[in-house]
Amino acid sequence: MQNPNNLVVTPNEPDIDGDPDLARVVIPLLKGIVYREDPLQWGALLMLQGRVRDFVGVLGLTLMLDESEGYAFLRARAEIDESGALKLPRLVARRPLSFPVSLLLALLRKKLAEFDASGSDTRLILARSEVVELIRVFLPAGSNETRLVDQVETHINKVAELGFVRKLRGQEGMIEVQRILKAFVDAQWLAQFDQNLAAYQRSLEGQADVLQTGPDDE
Template identity: 60%
Template sequence: MDQPDATLDTTPTTKPNQDLSRLLIGLLKGVLYRESDEPLWAALLTLQSAVRDTMRLLDLELVLDEAEGYAFLKSRDDSDDDDEGSTRLPRLIARRPLSFPVSLLLALLRKKLLEFDAGAGDTRLVLSRDEIVELVRVFLPEGTNEARLIDQIDTHINKVVDLGFLHRLKPGAGAAAAPDNYEVKRILKAFVDAQWLSEFDARLAVYRQRLMPESATAEGRRHD
């Protein structure tokens, strides 16, 4: 009796695994934006369950915002432990404390983004360096050296760029990309929510009260 011919299945089976590997590596490196890599973004939407399961082994959580078009990893909260007596794994993503000026700048940019979203127009909020400087300088103690104050604000801006919440636009990429222009990245909404803003407003009110006596004393001295 004739035996049927054996045929090899040549259908590729490694593509999903390759996509998953690329996703895991990319997310461990930083934020994934839809606009930066649309094919990889499409793979994430398909494989997000596998990504979540894999990252849970590293005590990480996938944050995915389809509407805004970004995804990133964060350490799971302590309250997310399933077993009360379980030992926490070492943090793969370290928490970075921020200085008050940097926190202030993040809060002001978040409010600016909130105001921008309330109006109609472009989806990209672009601010010039001078506009960002003016946002911050009214909250910082005035010094006799104006240039030094501006340099300090530039340092805070560079820190926010390093954190990924501001993107320095290259000159020559359109009218919005003039020298010293920055795009406020929408991922800022995931880190600075309404509760954070409310708590920061309370701290800012205390900070303002602390500055007012100093300003009043300086003003009085000038009139003596």
């Protein structure tokens, strides 16, 4: 129905302005990922998740909540619905990733899968030197060691900015791989990336052969 000011009023539509409890849960989700490590925020989210889903649904977003892994985030719905109608503009921006960052995410995701299969612990913690070794095999032979370490540190910082790893306080060069990585890097993404990576490795091997034999060798 319409009010005297000709504004459309929709009954039962979630209202964040008049609900400070809902606002305290939704606003952090709009900013990024919510983890179980914040017990007050996590508990409020679990208690209000039905209302949160209703509210973010109006914005064209879906609440992705994994209680067993301990994280929650918002994901944009498809931009075109089944009828072909255009949906709401995206509130969650897509972030293009460089090849080195994509490579690091894929390697960390595989490392997380191996770690889970071992059943040893729930937290995957790696030293920067271990990350360097993960990436080294995918770089041209003879890469400068100092430059390599600096580049890896830059890539780790980017992955940390995206929320997929966390640097440990008081432990220089140590990172924890966040389990939310499993939600973003799935089997299909890994399979597609592996195909590109295989082609990349073949090109590196070709470069190595040229360096060993020389361009004029028969």
